[in-house]
Amino acid sequence: MHELGIASSVLHEAQQEAQKHPRARLRMVKLRVGEMSGVNPEALHFCFEVLVRDSKLEPLQLEIESCARQQRCPACAQTFTVTNYNLACPQCGEAKTEFVSGDELELASLEMEDYEPGAA
Ligand SMILES: [Zn+2]
Numbered sequence: 001m002h003e004l005g006i007a008s009s010v011l012h013e014a015q016q017e018a019q020k021h022p023r024a025r026l027r028m029v030k031l032r033v034g035e036m037s038g039v040n041p042e043a044l045h046f047c048f049e050v051l052v053r054d055s056k057l058e059p060l061q062l063e064i065e066s067c068a069r070q071q072r073c074p075a076c077a078q079t080f081t082v083t084n085y086n087l088a089c090p091q092c093g094e095a096k097t098e099f100v101s102g103d104e105l106e107l108a109s110l111e112m113e114d115y116e117p118g119a120a
Helices: 002-018 041-052
Strands: 024-034 061-067 070-072 079-081 098-101 105-114
Touching: 002 024, 002 041, 002 105, 024 041, 041 061
Parallel strands: 024 061
Antiparallel strands: 024 105, 070 079, 070 098
16 A cells, blocks of 8 residues: 555654654654545545554644645736636636645654653
8 A cells, every 4th residue: 555655654754853852752643635636534534544553653643734736827827726626717717727746755743742761
């Protein structure tokens, strides 16, 4: 499954970041996932939970921020959010608009909490 590899690399990246903070542990990973990225957020959630379960990362949470597709109109310079797969400019009706964003797949932020290994 495509999403399993993504969840795994996200966890890897998060762990590397966490290692820089020995007195904290990861609580939440926030991801930005564009609707054009080809990633299924539900599947990604599922894979993430499977990888975290029974690992030392438990109870790490995943939050997905989904990003709508944005297009830019070359005629009137309007940037707009695409709805219903309609790529025409809502302002002037220009049909040939340019892709701006919506295929992102990136770590937005990591939340950590204080943690003392060995403390009760
Ligand atoms: Zn326009």
